[in-house]
Amino acid sequence: DIQMTQSPSSVSASVGDRVTITCRASQGISSWLAWYQQKPGKAPKLLIYAASSLQSGVPSRFSGSGSGTDFTLTISSLQPEDFATYYCQQANSFPHSFGQGTKLEIK
Amino acid sequence: QVQLVQSGAEVKKPGASVKVSCKASGYTFTSYDINWVRQATGQGLEWMGWMNPNSGNTGYAQKFQGRVTITRNTSISTAYMELSSLRSEDTAVYYCARYYDPRGTFDYWGQGTLVTVSS
Numbered sequence: 637d638i639q640m641t642q643s644p645s646s647v648s649a650s651v652g653d654r655v656t657i658t659c660r661a662s663q664g665i666s667s668w669l670a671w672y673q674q675k676p677g678k679a680p681k682l683l684i685y686a687a688s689s690l691q692s693g694v695p696s697r698f699s700g701s702g703s704g705t706d707f708t709l710t711i712s713s714l715q716p717e718d719f720a721t722y723y724c725q726q727a728n729s730f731p732h733s734f735g736q737g738t739k740l741e742i743k
Numbered sequence: 744q745v746q747l748v749q750s751g752a753e754v755k756k757p758g759a760s761v762k763v764s765c766k767a768s769g770y771t772f773t774s775y776d777i778n779w780v781r782q783a784t785g786q787g788l789e790w791m792g793w794m795n796p797n798s799g800n801t802g803y804a805q806k807f808q809g810r811v812t813i814t815r816n817t818s819i820s821t822a823y824m825e826l827s828s829l830r831s832e833d834t835a836v837y838y839c840a841r842y843y844d845p846r847g848t849f850d851y852w853g854q855g856t857l858v859t860v861s862s
Contacts, residue, residue, distance in 0.1 A: 637805075670848045672788075679838055679852035680788065686846060723788055727847020731804050732778075734788040 638662050638726050642735035648743040653714045657738045659707045659724035668728035671700055671709045674737075675720045684709065685727075714740075745769040747839050747853035754859045760827040763856045765839030772820035773797040776842040778849060779813060779824045783835040793842060794822060829860045 639662040649655050659669065667687040672680035682691045684700040687707055697712040711718055719742050724735040750764040765777060779791040792803035794813040801813050812825045822839055837856045840849035 668847055670846070672849075679840075679855055680849070681852075682848055682850050685848045689846075691850070725788075725848070730793070730802060731790045732847065733790065734780075736787045 637731055638665065638729060638733055640724055640726055640733050640735040642722075642724055642738050644738060645736065646739040646741060648741045649714055650743045651714050651716060653743075655711045655714060655740060657709045657722055657740075659702075659709070659735050661705045661707075661726055661728075664704045665726045665728035667703045668726060669700070669702070669707050670725045670727055671698075672723045672725065673718075673720045674723065680723060683722075711740075716742075745841065745851045747841065747851055749837075749839060749853040749856045752857040752859070754861065755829050757830055757860055757862055759829050759860075760825060761829060761858050762823055762825040763837050763839075763858070765822045765824070765853050767820045767822070767841070770841075772815075773817055776844065777813070777815070777822040778840050778842045779811075780838045780840055780849070781835040782838070782855075783832075786835075789835075791824070791837075796822065826858075829858075831860050834858065834860045 641660045643658050669687045671684040674680040683694050688700045699710050721737045721739045723737050746768045748766045753761050755761050773796045776793050778793045781789050794801045796815045810827050815822045839853040841851040843850045
């Protein structure tokens with residue numbers, strides 16, 4: 637099975653900041669990577685697929701990059717509604733494993 | 744619009760089974776796989792298994808093999824996840840999610856069902 641490792645596990649930032657979250661796969665997954673946002677008590681929401689493609693309706697301040705084993709999610713200018721937990725998920729092979737999550741908190 | 748609506752919260756005793764339903768609407772149920780993902784309180788997302796509603800074919804994470812069964816009733820566009828031999832560690836929110844195969848993503852999710860296992 638492919639293991640997904642996110643860093644950091646938590647990050648504090650302020651509204652307007654630029655934030656980057658990293659996800660590393662235990663083996664190459666090409667661009668088969670997705671990012672999700674989850675708010676407390678809610679289901680995850682798909683943000684990005686194929687490593688860098690924005691899901692319909694997702695604000696353009698979210699962007700993704702990477703291929704192979706190393707990926708990043710960047711939020712260019714944090715908004716109050718962006719404080720949440722973010723998960724990466726590999727879509728290269730089953731089981732479609734998730735990273736352990738990165739909690740984005742208000743500084 | 745696409746919706747996945749799950750059944751309500753359950754409280755079960757250790758050793759019992761639970762069956763959670765997931766009713767799909769707004770799209771052709773048999774055209775997209777349904778997956779199940781769970782999340783223990785304060786923990787991350789854990790993939791459990793998938794089902795093709797058209798064929799009924801399924802696949803399960805090794806961790807749950809022998810304890811989980813995913814089925815469907817196409818006449819009412821509903822998928823089911825049954826977990827048996829429950830233990831306290833199975834206390835979690837269980838989500839169904841539609842799988843969009845060309846991208847390998849879970850594009851729509853149910854609202855989640857809390858299953859509590861307690862004596």
